[in-house]
Amino acid sequence: MSPKLRALKAxxxxxxxxxxxxxxxxxxxxxxxxxxxxxxxxxILMSLIIYAGSMQFVAVNLLTSVxxxxxxxxxxxxxxxxxxxxxxxxxxxxxxxxWKKPYLIFGMVDETFSVLCSTEPPPGVDKYxxxxxxxxxxxxxxxxxxxxxxxxxxxxxxxxxGIDFVMTALFVxxxxxxxxxxxxxxxxxxxxxxxxxxxxxxGPQGFIIPAMLLIVVVLSIFRKRIDKGVEx
Amino acid sequence: MxxxxxxxxxxxxxxxxxxxxxxxxxxxLFPDQNATPPYIVYLGKVLPFAAIGLLVIYCLRNVSLLSxxxxxxxxxxVLFVIALHLWKNxxxxxxxxxxxxxxxxxxxxxx
Numbered sequence: 452m453s454p455k456l457r458a459l460k461a462x463x464x465x466x467x468x469x470x471x472x473x474x475x476x477x478x479x480x481x482x483x484x485x486x487x488x489x490x491x492x493x494x495i496l497m498s499l500i501i502y503a504g505s506m507q508f509v510a511v512n513l514l515t516s517v518x519x520x521x522x523x524x525x526x527x528x529x530x531x532x533x534x535x536x537x538x539x540x541x542x543x544x545x546x547x548x549x550w551k552k553p554y555l556i557f558g559m560v561d562e563t564f565s566v567l568c569s570t571e572p573p574p575g576v577d578k579y580x581x582x583x584x585x586x587x588x589x590x591x592x593x594x595x596x597x598x599x600x601x602x603x604x605x606x607x608x609x610x611x612x613g614i615d616f617v618m619t620a621l622f623v624x625x626x627x628x629x630x631x632x633x634x635x636x637x638x639x640x641x642x643x644x645x646x647x648x649x650x651x652x653x654g655p656q657g658f659i660i661p662a663m664l665l666i667v668v669v670l671s672i673f674r675k676r677i678d679k680g681v682e683x
Numbered sequence: 684m685x686x687x688x689x690x691x692x693x694x695x696x697x698x699x700x701x702x703x704x705x706x707x708x709x710x711x712l713f714p715d716q717n718a719t720p721p722y723i724v725y726l727g728k729v730l731p732f733a734a735i736g737l738l739v740i741y742c743l744r745n746v747s748l749l750s751x752x753x754x755x756x757x758x759x760x761v762l763f764v765i766a767l768h769l770w771k772n773x774x775x776x777x778x779x780x781x782x783x784x785x786x787x788x789x790x791x792x793x794x
Contacts (some may be wrong), residue, residue: 465703468778489691491691497695503702510698518690520697527701533737534702538709539723559706561738568731616760619742620781623764624774626735638729642736653742655744662740666733667726678725 458580461573466588469562472617473504473589477596480507482604487515491601498597502590503560506530532660537564544568548579558586560593562618565625567584569632638678641669752793760785 452460477498484494497507506527513523522640537559547554563586573579630639649662670677686694700738719727725779746754764781771777 464775467775471779471782488685493691497698501695501699501702503698506698506702510694513694513698514691515685518686520693523694523697525700527762528705531702531705533734533741534705536730536734536737538706540734542713542719542723542727544742545710552710553708555705556710557703563748564749565735565738569690569735610790611786613756613789614782615781616757616785617778619739619757619761620778620785621763622738622742623761623781624736624737624768626779627765628774629712629735629766631733633732638732639736642733643739644707644736645733646737646740650740650744651734658744659737662737666730666737670726670729670733671722674725677729 453585454577455580457575458572461544461576462581462584462588464572465566465585466614468617468621469566469589470592472562472600472621473592475611475614475617476504477598478600478604478607479588480504480595481597481600481602482510483508485601485604487511487630489514491598495594496600498594502558503531504593511603527631529660532663534559534564536663537568540564540568544578544582548655551579551583555582555586558590559629560589563589565622569625569629581613602659635677635679637673638670641666645669756785756788756793759788 464617480498481491481494484497485491486587497510501507501510509526509530510523513526536554541564545552548555566585567582572578595670626639626643631635633639645665646658647660649658649665652658654660694700702760713723729768746757748754760781763784764777767780768774
């Protein structure tokens with residue numbers, strides 16, 4: 452078996468929960484865009500080149516209100532600021548990826564990051580091809596879901612309410628897996644508790660950036676104590 | 684569609700560039716992985732754990748504890764995922780089972 456095929460086979464099982472989530476969320480995005488008068492090629496274009504789930508739903512509002520590109524750029528930076536965390540986390544893992552690196556960075560959505568930051572490929576599998584295929588498969592699911600929603604959304608009668616919980620469940624499972632892999636639980640607890648505190652103070656629209664700042668501050672203050680116990 | 688095609692393309696480009704910026708900035712600031720300051724290396728080690736905690740809260744951000752159903756479907760389904768995962772340790776089973784339970788809860792019990 453070629454290294455590429457082996458990496459693809461190893462990558463696929465990790466993307467199954469994301470397959471389910473992205474097909475349905477992408478589907479919902481395609482339907483929403485249609486309902487606002489944007490035909491399938493618009494939604495597919497956005498899923499291809501923006502590729503950011505929650506931001507694309509916000510972008511639907513930007514596309515249906517007064518034309519203001521600077522505002523669109525600023526809103527994007529605020530909503531997607533959490534990706535800065537992912538980048539810092541993946542500096543080392545993506546470091547030697549060569550020509551695959553720009554695509555890995557482009558495709559670093561929440562779900563792909565959550566799988567790649569917590570998973571080592573099985574022995575004998577090329578890690579860069581593995582990361583490439585997890586990223587590519589997720590991207591394909593997202594675009595495919597969008598296309599299905601945009602073309603066939605009107606025909607669906609199956610009640611999909613609550614399907615987006617698949618993402619919550621994915622992150623909860625990864626949280627547990629990370630928890631079991633570590634002796635040092637402070638970073639995980641800090642992420643959970645400080646985000647919750649900021650959500651209660653700042654509300655669902657504005658809590659992400661204060662939470663990120665607070666997490667960095669707290670992890671920096673306790674650096675000496677935490678640094679000893681973390682193993683990668 | 685109330686924007687012209689050109690205007691829509693400009694908005695899409697702005698969102699695309701903003702997204703790429705947030706994903707690429709750390710790699711632009713620290714291009715050489717061997718010359719990354721130790722403080723950033725430390726953050727790179729601990730942030731993956733904190734980021735997943737942040738993502739869990741982010742997913743649940745719109746749940747209201749003050750109005751019906753008081754976050755009950757989410758609480759039940761999350762506890763079910765945790766219990767199932769600690770018991771069987773099968774990621775796909777935990778994610779699938781939790782999602783099916785949540786869909787049942789919000790479509791029937793808490794409808």
